[in-house]
Amino acid sequence: MTSSKTRMIFEAAIDIFSERGFEKATMDEIAAKANVAKGTIYYHFKSKEELFVFLVEEGTELLREHVLAKLSEQMTATDKMRTIIHEQLTFFKDYKDFCIIILREAWGEEQRQRQFRRMLVHYVHSIEDVVLAGIHSGEFAETDSSTAAWSIFGGLSITALNHLFADPTFDLPTLGPFFEDLLMRGLTHRDSCAVQPEIPHEDGVAPPPSREARKLELP
Amino acid sequence: MTSSKTRMIFEAAIDIFSERGFEKATMDEIAAKANVAKGTIYYHFKSKEELFVFLVEEGTELLREHVLAKLSEQMTATDKMRTIIHEQLTFFKDYKDFCIIILREAWGEEQRQRQFRRMLVHYVHSIEDVVLAGIHSGEFAETDSSTAAWSIFGGLSITALNHLFADPTFDLPTLGPFFEDLLMRGLTHRDSCAVQPEIPHEDGVAPPPSREARKLELP
Amino acid sequence: MTSSKTRMIFEAAIDIFSERGFEKATMDEIAAKANVAKGTIYYHFKSKEELFVFLVEEGTELLREHVLAKLSEQMTATDKMRTIIHEQLTFFKDYKDFCIIILREAWGEEQRQRQFRRMLVHYVHSIEDVVLAGIHSGEFAETDSSTAAWSIFGGLSITALNHLFADPTFDLPTLGPFFEDLLMRGLTHRDSCAVQPEIPHEDGVAPPPSREARKLELP
Amino acid sequence: MTSSKTRMIFEAAIDIFSERGFEKATMDEIAAKANVAKGTIYYHFKSKEELFVFLVEEGTELLREHVLAKLSEQMTATDKMRTIIHEQLTFFKDYKDFCIIILREAWGEEQRQRQFRRMLVHYVHSIEDVVLAGIHSGEFAETDSSTAAWSIFGGLSITALNHLFADPTFDLPTLGPFFEDLLMRGLTHRDSCAVQPEIPHEDGVAPPPSREARKLELP
DNA sequence: GATGAATGAGCTTTCATTCAT
DNA sequence: CATGAATGAAAGCTCATTCAT
Numbered sequence: 001m002t003s004s005k006t007r008m009i010f011e012a013a014i015d016i017f018s019e020r021g022f023e024k025a026t027m028d029e030i031a032a033k034a035n036v037a038k039g040t041i042y043y044h045f046k047s048k049e050e051l052f053v054f055l056v057e058e059g060t061e062l063l064r065e066h067v068l069a070k071l072s073e074q075m076t077a078t079d080k081m082r083t084i085i086h087e088q089l090t091f092f093k094d095y096k097d098f099c100i101i102i103l104r105e106a107w108g109e110e111q112r113q114r115q116f117r118r119m120l121v122h123y124v125h126s127i128e129d130v131v132l133a134g135i136h137s138g139e140f141a142e143t144d145s146s147t148a149a150w151s152i153f154g155g156l157s158i159t160a161l162n163h164l165f166a167d168p169t170f171d172l173p174t175l176g177p178f179f180e181d182l183l184m185r186g187l188t189h190r191d192s193c194a195v196q197p198e199i200p201h202e203d204g205v206a207p208p209p210s211r212e213a214r215k216l217e218l219p
Numbered sequence: 220m221t222s223s224k225t226r227m228i229f230e231a232a233i234d235i236f237s238e239r240g241f242e243k244a245t246m247d248e249i250a251a252k253a254n255v256a257k258g259t260i261y262y263h264f265k266s267k268e269e270l271f272v273f274l275v276e277e278g279t280e281l282l283r284e285h286v287l288a289k290l291s292e293q294m295t296a297t298d299k300m301r302t303i304i305h306e307q308l309t310f311f312k313d314y315k316d317f318c319i320i321i322l323r324e325a326w327g328e329e330q331r332q333r334q335f336r337r338m339l340v341h342y343v344h345s346i347e348d349v350v351l352a353g354i355h356s357g358e359f360a361e362t363d364s365s366t367a368a369w370s371i372f373g374g375l376s377i378t379a380l381n382h383l384f385a386d387p388t389f390d391l392p393t394l395g396p397f398f399e400d401l402l403m404r405g406l407t408h409r410d411s412c413a414v415q416p417e418i419p420h421e422d423g424v425a426p427p428p429s430r431e432a433r434k435l436e437l438p
Numbered sequence: 439m440t441s442s443k444t445r446m447i448f449e450a451a452i453d454i455f456s457e458r459g460f461e462k463a464t465m466d467e468i469a470a471k472a473n474v475a476k477g478t479i480y481y482h483f484k485s486k487e488e489l490f491v492f493l494v495e496e497g498t499e500l501l502r503e504h505v506l507a508k509l510s511e512q513m514t515a516t517d518k519m520r521t522i523i524h525e526q527l528t529f530f531k532d533y534k535d536f537c538i539i540i541l542r543e544a545w546g547e548e549q550r551q552r553q554f555r556r557m558l559v560h561y562v563h564s565i566e567d568v569v570l571a572g573i574h575s576g577e578f579a580e581t582d583s584s585t586a587a588w589s590i591f592g593g594l595s596i597t598a599l600n601h602l603f604a605d606p607t608f609d610l611p612t613l614g615p616f617f618e619d620l621l622m623r624g625l626t627h628r629d630s631c632a633v634q635p636e637i638p639h640e641d642g643v644a645p646p647p648s649r650e651a652r653k654l655e656l657p
Numbered sequence: 658m659t660s661s662k663t664r665m666i667f668e669a670a671i672d673i674f675s676e677r678g679f680e681k682a683t684m685d686e687i688a689a690k691a692n693v694a695k696g697t698i699y700y701h702f703k704s705k706e707e708l709f710v711f712l713v714e715e716g717t718e719l720l721r722e723h724v725l726a727k728l729s730e731q732m733t734a735t736d737k738m739r740t741i742i743h744e745q746l747t748f749f750k751d752y753k754d755f756c757i758i759i760l761r762e763a764w765g766e767e768q769r770q771r772q773f774r775r776m777l778v779h780y781v782h783s784i785e786d787v788v789l790a791g792i793h794s795g796e797f798a799e800t801d802s803s804t805a806a807w808s809i810f811g812g813l814s815i816t817a818l819n820h821l822f823a824d825p826t827f828d829l830p831t832l833g834p835f836f837e838d839l840l841m842r843g844l845t846h847r848d849s850c851a852v853q854p855e856i857p858h859e860d861g862v863a864p865p866p867s868r869e870a871r872k873l874e875l876p
Numbered sequence: 877g878a879t880g881a882a883t884g885a886g887c888t889t890t891c892a893t894t895c896a897t
Numbered sequence: 898c899a900t901g902a903a904t905g906a907a908a909g910c911t912c913a914t915t916c917a918t
Contacts, residue, residue, distance in 0.1 A: 032407055107380055188297070480914070
């Protein structure tokens, strides 16, 4: 990453890979966007695959560091989890392209895809650690921590991805509170216990607004 | 789907597409697996893309029907949600290949990918409907139903996908109870309120087994 | 040509061959236009090439008969030539598609192209016969009759073809008088001799009207 | 045309296209004849069509320049026309392949064919300009200049084409005098008026040799 | 007679990679 | 270090022809 050429290639590659996907991206296009000759890419990276793996490793590591940097020892598991949610959304907002690459290119039996999954597993383990800490501290109920961690990661990612494709300008961190609520208290959060006594089950009472109409009205 | 050749092509296509991804899959390979000549595929489907879209539409619709068929009017939203979780996992177990295709091929700006997302949106709307019904009935707390639905779909899918790649023989429905718990009551389920008194959360007491070691110990 | 199917195929083939050319025309398209199954064409014609040759032979023979039918023994060579010009133009007007096929498909070393040229040679010989008769009778000057005949045929055909592509509705026989003049008396027809004494070669005098402006003003 | 590879491809392409026609010519064949890899053609030309159009534009322009270069301001229209006839025949002799391509590939509604016709029209306009100048100067009689020009071009081309296929070694310029005569004075040339008194038109006297026998006996 | 599903050879085009400069 | 012309394997797709019904 020292040479400016390497940097330019790196950035062009993220752009092109996220836009086209690994298979459809061409070295010509990357070279053109990076303003270098095609041969130059091969001077710096052994192959298209290596370029991709390099990029994916850097990116996943960046995500991991971005999120972990915000966690401190003193936080409760709950606070850590909130932070994770918020920071992953922020990261996806800032590195939209990379977010797309992550979900698109990790699944398959190619070498680069296995490598990619290894990186994801590494990241998700960081989430799982928080889950485990929470269980251990009593904040969280006993559960399968791995499933919980992947579920959190997957829910955040797919939702983000969906939003990004539906509206590229959408501000992802906006979704944070919903995720926190859903994740910490579930769909049925009977908050302070004893609350929510008068559930208006009656038919027709305050019908839920049409799905189309109410998408995302923040409180 | 009447002709047996069409059926053979269809099945071979799922196989190959899930194994290789859309771009890497070749018509030669599909033809070979389907035991038909390459031209035969083109006799039945206009193009590789059309074959893929057909397959994806059939598959997504199958998923939707598979899940919705198990929901009945009398169920509470909570029961419906449990059913959705269980049935989606069952479907992913039975149609593993298709599950892989879903997450891998829906993200991008190609025509087939937009079409694919349209199908996913259709399915996720069905989940969202249950969320909305639950909110309406008071079973669920107010929240952004769309985010909740995508989160459920994404959490289930990515977790399933991860498991399938880690261990193709893994029995996905096993994860159901964890998801139900996580989804309905969140990480912090203080069930019956005031209950859960004797959780041995004391530090150091029965430390969670090493992450690698305990993956997925069902209760 | 007895069966109605054969006739339908024949007509569809002329349509398609003239529109697409031999190579680009497909048996599917011909079958569709003829409202028969593809196999039916092969029941009546051994191959695409045979269908084409059949059509070309019929057509060229038709042209030859169409023109020759109008020539009578009593006519002078000059009148015969006028008739040939007029009738070929009429034929090209009525069988536009075939006219296109003629010039497009006769040149090459494929079997069908040799066969096609044989047919053309046959037709051009009929023209040459009139030239020879005219020379013999003293109406025409001595010249190479073959070159004259091909020149007449080629001049008429290419001009017609050009007009047909520029304006498909153009009425070809309109061009007859120009051809007759050009052919019988040449560009420099000083009819009654003694005419044209003061050739104004001076530069710049009365510039010729713009080409675009005067196209085809009939007298 | 700078690179030697481009030149080699260009020349191979003319060869193959003229031999096979646009549709039947294959890029493999062209590559083989040019002694380059198939990919190399695509490095220099975007597509088969572009290669063809390039070749056709170069060729038609070459024909036009070849002919126009021999015309000088001082010439009379008659001399110019003689020159055009002679030079076009010379060109067709030297660039036989291209001559074949011209008449074979200009007729149709494909993009390349329209483009081709545009080039032909450009060339024929140059002929028409001479016709117009002759009419203006009084050398030529009034006539439709466009029809005359296309007629000249077509007569020359088709006749040449026919000869080339009948005998590839035939020396086209030999035909020049016949064309000049035919074109300038028509079939019925009563030359200098009153001249040509002793044309032996007596019946039976020196009957024209059988058509087959005398093809092209130059005076 | 007529059909149309099936075939596979053959085509154009793409693109990661190499290498002489 | 950097370049970009050259490569050739591989891919998607077409279509004349066949043949069982």
